[in-house]
Amino acid sequence: xxxxxxxxxxxxxxxxxxxxxxxxxxxxxxxxxxxxxxxxxxxxxxxxxxxxxxxxxxxxxxxxxxxxxxxxxxxxxxxxxxxxxxxxxxxxxxxxxxxxxxxxxxxxxxxxxxxxxxxxxxxxxxxxxxxxxxxxxxxxxxxxxxxxxxxxxxxxxxxxxxxxxxxxxxxxxxxxxxxxxxxxxxxxxxx
Amino acid sequence: xxxxxxxxxxxxxxxxxxxxxxxxxxxxxxxxxxxxxxxxxxxxxxxxxxxxxxxxxxxxxxxxxxxxxxxxxxxxxxxxxxxxxxxxxxxxxxxxxxxxxxxxxxxxxxxxxxxxxxxxxxxxxxxxxxxxxxxxxxxxxxxxxxxxxxxxxxxxxxxxxxxxxxxxxxxxxxxxxxxxxxxxxxxxxxx
Numbered sequence: 325x326x327x328x329x330x331x332x333x334x335x336x337x338x339x340x341x342x343x344x345x346x347x348x349x350x351x352x353x354x355x356x357x358x359x360x361x362x363x364x365x366x367x368x369x370x371x372x373x374x375x376x377x378x379x380x381x382x383x384x385x386x387x388x389x390x391x392x393x394x395x396x397x398x399x400x401x402x403x404x405x406x407x408x409x410x411x412x413x414x415x416x417x418x419x420x421x422x423x424x425x426x427x428x429x430x431x432x433x434x435x436x437x438x439x440x441x442x443x444x445x446x447x448x449x450x451x452x453x454x455x456x457x458x459x460x461x462x463x464x465x466x467x468x469x470x471x472x473x474x475x476x477x478x479x480x481x482x483x484x485x486x487x488x489x490x491x492x493x494x495x496x497x498x499x500x501x502x503x504x505x506x507x508x509x510x511x512x513x514x515x
Numbered sequence: 516x517x518x519x520x521x522x523x524x525x526x527x528x529x530x531x532x533x534x535x536x537x538x539x540x541x542x543x544x545x546x547x548x549x550x551x552x553x554x555x556x557x558x559x560x561x562x563x564x565x566x567x568x569x570x571x572x573x574x575x576x577x578x579x580x581x582x583x584x585x586x587x588x589x590x591x592x593x594x595x596x597x598x599x600x601x602x603x604x605x606x607x608x609x610x611x612x613x614x615x616x617x618x619x620x621x622x623x624x625x626x627x628x629x630x631x632x633x634x635x636x637x638x639x640x641x642x643x644x645x646x647x648x649x650x651x652x653x654x655x656x657x658x659x660x661x662x663x664x665x666x667x668x669x670x671x672x673x674x675x676x677x678x679x680x681x682x683x684x685x686x687x688x689x690x691x692x693x694x695x696x697x698x699x700x701x702x703x704x705x706x
Contacts, residue, residue: 343555344690344698345536364534367558369570369655377568377657379560403704410706460651464560466568468655486692498704499535499690501677507535510701513594513689515601 326432327444331478338374338474340484341400341448342366344509346497347409349446350378351431352389352396353439360429360443361386362413364500366398374471376452381465385417390467394454395438399446402480403508404494410504437473447497448476488512517623518635522669529565529665531675532591532639533557535700537688538600540637541569542622543580543587544630551620551634552577553604555691557589565662567643572656576608581658585645586629590637593671594699595685601695628664638688639667679703 333341342348348366352359365379376398380387390396401409411427420426431441434451442449452469460466476482480491488496488509496508524532533539539557543550556570567589571578581587592600602618611617622632625642633640643660651657667673671682679687679700687699 340693343692345538345555345558347536364536365559367536367568367570368556369657375655377558379558406704407706457651460648464566464659466560466659468657484693485696486698488698496701499700501534502531502675504706505676506704506706507677507679508701508704509690510687510699513597513697513699515598515695515697 326434329477329479330475331482333448333474333476333481335374335471335474336372337484338450338471339368339371341450341474341476341481342368342376345499346400346509347500347506348398349401349409349412349443350380350386350396350398351441351443352386352393353441354389354392357389358424358431358441359386359389359417360412360424362409369468375455376450376469376471378467379465380467383416390454393440395440395452396469397440397442397449397451399443399449400497402445402447402494403496403498405445406498406506409498434473434475447480447495448474450474517625520668520670521666522673524639524665524667524672526565526662526665527563528675529641529662530559530562532641532665532667532672533559533567536690537591537700538691538697539589540592540600540603540634541571541577541587541589542632542634543577543584544632545580545583548580549615549622549632550577550580550608551603551615553600560659566646567641567660567662569658570656571658574607581645584631586631586643587660588631588633588640588642590634590640591688593636593638593685594687594689596636597689597697600689625664625666638671638686639665641665
């Protein structure tokens with residue numbers, strides 16, 4: 325079941341979910357297997373249709389699922405999910421088969437969007453279809469994908485804008501540095 | 516002359532300058548012409564050697580300079596530079612020849628790093644050499660580059676770590692959303 329506050333974002337506004345450079349969780353599914361990893365290296369690539377880039381290492385289980393299914397989701401963990409994010413970004417499902425359960429990752433599916441799972445508790449979600457670019461994938465671990473659907477928690481993103489300043493405590497998005505340290509998304513600055 | 520506090524960052528730590536997803540200024544030079552634009556779509560791509568991606572639209576003067584010289588710099592404007600960042604990201608040097616002067620962009624050169632200019636007042640700088648990938652550049656406006664030198668203002672990044680919490684007011688980096696609105700890099704979150 326979709327979480328409360330799970331609200332569609334028009335595709336022409338989807339780039340705004342990634343524009344501020346948050347760390348993401350990458351989720352994917354193939355042949356009965358789900359997985360989720362963290363990625364600091366995800367970025368918007370185009371407005372319309374919205375496209376993204378994300379770097380997914382060859383050593384990961386998630387990479388296998390993305391290559392097999394041609395689909396993945398990016399989602400923005402909140403400050404309250406910092407430990408989960410480091411956990412699923414550090415441990416591989418290849419070494420720890422119960423990784424998702426161990427770190428308390430709770431999955432759900434968006435109606436009509438197939439088997440790629442989404443992670444409960446995030447601030448926003450982007451369902452992505454890989455644009456095959458074998459050279460980029462092999463040489464740089466770089467995936468290009470088109471965003472085919474997007475949603476946000478309407479407490480934190482609505483009417484095409486983030487509202488971190490009025491959102492409940494712990495709902496700010498995260499920006500990873502290294503060694504288990506993030507910065508939360510901070511104060512709004514208007515020019 | 517290099518600004519005070521302009522301090523080399525070891526290349527193996529250079530990814531940490533971009534990992535948190537800040538908005539950047541892209542500077543470039545060719546045949547006597549300097550230019551600077553803003554880009555929200557820049558991202559780390561690899562650790563060692565450090566590589567980056569950045570999206571540079573075909574309509575920009577900076578794109579011409581990057582393609583002609585094979586080099587550019589990424590640098591992280593601070594909160595104090597928010598208006599400058601929107602200015603150089605909105606106006607093109609093709610339409611406003613005095614763009615840099617108009618927005619108060621003050622350039623300098625790093626010793627031994629050729630003619631690509633850097634922008635005074637930023638929190639960190641990455642000198643980048645384009646890895647030619649004509650398909651990515653044409654199809655997606657996506658440039659891949661290797662970071663050949665990096666520096667930071669040691670009031671805000673030193674010993675391989677950001678120190679926003681202790682830095683002077685206005686030195687936090689910026690994360691662009693849309694319509695002249697940014698978020699500053701916020702509170703440190705440790706797991």
